[in-house]
Amino acid sequence: MRLNHLNLCVKDLSEARQFFESFFGMQTTGEVANAVVIMNDGEGFTLVLSKPRGNAEDALIYPDGFHVGFFVDTCEEVDRLYHRLKTAHVPLNQEPRKMREGYTFYFHALDGILFEVTCLNESPTLS
Structure with missing residues (x-):
């Protein structure tokens, strides 16, 4: 399935x-x-x-913890997307960082929906 x-x-x-x-x-x-x-x-x-549907638009609130997650193949892709979003003035509360098993950042968009972008199984290049 x-x-x-x-x-x-x-x-x-x-x-x-x-x-x-x-x-x-x-x-x-x-x-x-x-x-x-x-x-x-x-x-x-x-x-x-x-x-x-109906008047639900006024009360469109997703529950705490609900999010839309995307996996990308490399940490560079995580960084690239982060900078594209930042350049487009999407509010970003945190920079990408090592988290749990990957390299991740979260942000809110589209009236408060939480998004996650993560690369698994690779460590970012630290400078």
Whole structure:
């Protein structure tokens, strides 16, 4: 069994679409009106972005600890993405660092969703 897709409710579909395309290389494969954007990572995972139903948009709060995590192959990729986000003025509270089994940073975007970017099994080059 493998995870096929995830539906992530967001307040602004256009902003979320651009965010995932620009920073995480997701490709849009379909849209339904102004309610759903279907994206693919090129490796078989589908991310569905949707508008909350009814008046849920006003109360769209994910529980503490919920996050969207991305693995990259090298520590250099972690650093590169961190600097791209920083240059784009995405609020970043911490720099990448060795954490548990990898090299990681966390940040909030898209109205408070927590994101994680990690490289496993490699140590960063310390200068």
